[in-house]
Amino acid sequence: xYPNYMQFPNSPTAVDLNPYGRxxxxxxxxxxxxxxxxxxxxxxxxxxxxxxxxxxITPNDVPMDGNIGYFPINDxxxxxxxKWNSDGTIKTVVYKAKDEEVVCDEKKDKLDMLxxxxxxxxxxxxxxxxxxxxxxxxS
Amino acid sequence: MIDIRAIAxxxxxxxxxxxxxPRSQEMINVIKSGDNAKGEELxxxxxxxxxxxxxxxxxxxKRYFGLIR
Numbered sequence: 309x310y311p312n313y314m315q316f317p318n319s320p321t322a323v324d325l326n327p328y329g330r331x332x333x334x335x336x337x338x339x340x341x342x343x344x345x346x347x348x349x350x351x352x353x354x355x356x357x358x359x360x361x362x363x364x365i366t367p368n369d370v371p372m373d374g375n376i377g378y379f380p381i382n383d384x385x386x387x388x389x390x391k392w393n394s395d396g397t398i399k400t401v402v403y404k405a406k407d408e409e410v411v412c413d414e415k416k417d418k419l420d421m422l423x424x425x426x427x428x429x430x431x432x433x434x435x436x437x438x439x440x441x442x443x444x445x446x447s
Numbered sequence: 448m449i450d451i452r453a454i455a456x457x458x459x460x461x462x463x464x465x466x467x468x469p470r471s472q473e474m475i476n477v478i479k480s481g482d483n484a485k486g487e488e489l490x491x492x493x494x495x496x497x498x499x500x501x502x503x504x505x506x507x508x509k510r511y512f513g514l515i516r
Contacts, residue, residue: 367496373468374470394474395488395489395492396488396489396491396496397495397496398496
């Protein structure tokens, strides 16, 4: 789960990757362009794993170094984050997906409410206009 | 007399997994401080987080150190 991205520069793998590094067993003194892995160029590491449900996350899955563990639910319904507190407890936060239909319904409700208020205002204006016309007619 | 507590703390503190781990360092500091109540609270919380009783944890620890078989 904790990928080790560190590459040891003196390891045989690192030397063998350089096609100019060793030829016929003689090591050249000419400095070659480094093909060494630079961890700073890469995205920060995220800890966690995909799970079917929250119960599948064990305390050992939560990084003990203070980092937050991210656990997306396989069906895409939520993302759970877990972090060890200094008192030995685990803080859990659940980010739930908001259904798009619910968002649409909320927008529709707001629009309906606005239309209703406009209609009420129009009725009031009509009533005021009618009463003012009656007063004009009387006078 | 040999201070087992000091030796255990020294071994723990020098372990790279603990030395490079800020969360573990905080726990070690609680032990070093000698605050028994806080240490017990921390231990009980850890047991609860791992879903085990303090008795089960103590038994596991004894088994790990070869004190019981």
